[in-house]
Amino acid sequence: MTAPDERRGWSRAAAVSWRLLFPAIAIAAVVLGYRGMGTLLAGQDEFANNLWDRLYYTLQLFVLGAPPLDEGGTLPASLQAARFLAPAVTIYAVVETVRLLFATELTRLRARRSRGHAIVCGDSMVADALTARLAEGGRRVVRVVRPEERAGGRRGMLVVPGDSTRTGLLRGAGIHRAESLYVCSGDTARNLSVVLAVAGVERKGPLRVHVQVDDPELCLALQARRLGRREEDRLAVNFFNWHERAAHALLSDRLPPMHPDRPTRVMVIGASWFARTLIVELARTWRIRAAGHPLEVIVVDAHAWEAVHRLQRLYPFVGEVCRLVTRNRDVASLLDGDLPDAPSDRVYICCDNEEVGLKIALTMDHFWRGGPRSVIVRLGQLGGLAQAFHGPGERLLDPVSGTLDMFDALRAGTDLTLTEDSLTERLARTIHERYLRQQLAAGASLGATPALRPWDRLAADLRAANRAQAADIGAKLNEVGCALAPNPVWGDPDVLTGEMLEQLARHEHERWCAFKESTGWRYGPERDELNRRHPDLVDWNRLSETARAKDFDAVKQLPELLADAGFRIVRVRPDPPAIPAPRVAGDNQDLTTLPG
CATH class of the missing domain: 3.40.50.720 (NAD(P)-binding Rossmann-like Domain)
Known part of the structure; x- marks a missing residue:
């Protein structure tokens, strides 16, 4: 049990004990007061001494007075205790009433x-x-x-x-x-x-x-407008889609298996928001971790074709990575048992109607032949049911020898670290993933260098560098009269001209220099990781052609990079501003004194 859980447990125990304490004190005050009042009245002739009178005088103790006590004198011990306990109960009741009234x-x-x-x-x-x-x-x-x-x-x-x-x-x-x-x-x-x-x-x-924002496409549109702002933020606003975050969490440890002799076959039942984001994340993850291994994705839903067609338009790489097959039929009809496809390696049941999805998982033995955790059921409102199959202690329900995997998407999608995963973070991850693909295609080995690692195992300083590059995309595009659009229906893939690319490359170099300076790097004739010196920390006009080519490559990849994230660059001003004249340093200026 964690420390917060222990504190909450002690807090609840204290609250229950406190609530039980005062009724116990009230009962004790009545019992002691009744007994003591009987002893007191036995020696006084002016007050009646029957059961009801003794009870009446005892109850008066709770309002700080009882006639038999007005004369003072020696009181029985039980009555002495009761005349203090009873007012304490009254005071507590008054305080609690005031607290509730003004809660x-x-x-x-x-x-x-x-x-x-x-x-x-x-x-x-x-x-x-x-x-x-x-x-x-x-x-x-x-x-x-x-x-x-x-x-x-x-x-x-x-x-x-x-x-x-x-x-x-x-x-x-x-x-x-x-x-x-x-x-x-x-x-x-x-x-x-x-x-x-x-x-x-x-x-x-x-x-x-x-x-x-539940609609993933609207979420993309709002994220794009945040990324394209020029002003400094007073508020750090992050639009998030919990379906997307849950899909990312699901595939982080439930990626389908690879087979050397045949394609991996996956079936997605339902075309819900979660199902669509799952297909995109599956293609994105598969492209990095299983490059070259074919993947077949069968989508079953009454609107399967429309959903898949839209995904391919929004995310062109999905169709490149996956062979997409559609089965246009109501998911509830699967209960008839006439599905033509052979059992898949993974079945993701992502129905909007969770009860229908649960019924399919529990009754379709056709899906139970893929091995442990091969049938994954996405749960939202019914997320607590996952504990019945996989919870600690005794399981209430049998997961068919581990075949059924009940995934609490709502809990996974509200993970605080993922919820704060903004568009900038996702673009930074996409930048790094493209770098990994290029390096692996060139023959490099995963993990050979600190930069050749998956995002979740990348060093903090390398992540920060990718984030800084991603955060500057909106400013770059604004500078050349362009913007991001989330739906690439009318976008022009060749919107960036040669002049615009040069201006973007200059901007990228200046941004890179500013970022390096902010992390303690300075100019040096040779690259020195230990002392943080770099030969490219100079003005653009003094930069070598090899270094300039790196900046050009970075901006040339923007269209494809943004397409991977669901965006297209569009021109919003027909005549972008002219490229500023380069700054020329004096012939006798020392390179170590240049900015950056």
């Missing part, structure tokens, strides 16, 4: 005074899952929900009811001191309204805003 205002006050916390807006499954993940990590969470959706919370989480699109409510949730904000309703328009409200709040520190 909302107290919560707002605590939320407003919070610092470095995470705010989660929305009432979707994603919001619930993210809240749980944040709490598991020991983060303090302020949850903003509509009053009609949820009026209370759980211990360790502050719940602020109200409209999250109102700036005043966000201030009440402590947005000015929060570290991150997760906007996770199922309505994208509402999510964007929350972001606009946040933009109007003055803040002293940075704020990371993560916005859920």
Whole structure:
């Protein structure tokens, strides 16, 4: 058990003990008071001494008074204890009542005074899952929900009811001191309204805003517009699609097997958002880890052909990597048992209707012949069912000798590290993957150098270099009058002219020099990794042709690089600005004094 889990366990135990303590004290006060009152009244003639009178006088102890005690004197020990215990119970009850009456205002006050916390807006499954993940990590969470959706919370989480699109409510949730904000309703328009409200709040520190967008294509479009901004960000806004993140997580350890004598065959049942992103991630991952091995992907859905055709248009490499086969039929009809295809190496059941998908997995023995974990069922709302098959301790349900693999996509898609995986991060990963493919095709071996490693095993400084290059793509394209478009229907693949490529190459070299300088590198006649010296840290006009060729190669690959991520470069200004005149250094200037 982790430290946060232990703390939460002790906290819950303390809360239960505290709630049980005061009823016990109240009962003890009544019992002791009744016994002591009987002893006291036995020696007094002016007060009646029957069962009801003794009980009545005992109950009066809870309101700080009982007539038999007005004269003072020596009291029985039990009555002496009861006259202090009973008022303590009364005081606790009053305090608890006041707390409940003003709970909302107290919560707002605590939320407003919070610092470095995470705010989660929305009432979707994603919001619930993210809240749980944040709490598991020991983060303090302020949850903003509509009053009609949820009026209370759980211990360790502050719940602020109200409209999250109102700036005043966000201030009440402590947005000015929060570290991150997760906007996770199922309505994208509402999510964007929350972001606009946040933009109007003055803040002293940075704020990371993560916005859920369920439609992958709309998510791409919004990410492209963020990447193309010229101004400095006051808010670091990241639009994320949890289906995409879940597909990436699924394939990180469940890649289909390779066969030396035949193609690998995969079947995807359903054309849901998750299924489409899974096919794209499968093609992208297969291209790196299984280059040269054929892959056949069979898609079964009533709209299979339309889904596959659109994927090939958005991501041309999918059709290059995979042989795509479509079976246009309702997935529920698979229960009739007349599927013509032979058993596949992997079956990914990704139906929108999770109950139908679960029924197919549990009844179609045709799919059970691929070995352990060969039938993967994507679960969202039913994600907790995965524990019944694979949970710790005794399993409630049999996974057919390990053949069935229930994948909790909602939990995987709300992994905090993946949720913060922005477009810049994905483009950086794509840049590195293209480099790997080129080097492997040239005969290099994976792992031969620190740079020849998969992204998840790449050194931090090499990742940072790729991120810096990716983050500058929008600025480069703006400089030559171009922009990113997420749907390459009308894009021109030859939009970049020779003059534009030269200008982009200059820009790339200046960006590279600035990045190297920021990490401590300086000019040196020879490359020296230990002392951080590089011979290319000079102005463009002094750069060697070999070094210039590297910059040209980097910008020439932009169209294909962006196509891999689902984008196309389009021209938005017919006449791009002229290339600035090169800076010429004096003949007697020392190269070590040049910028960069």
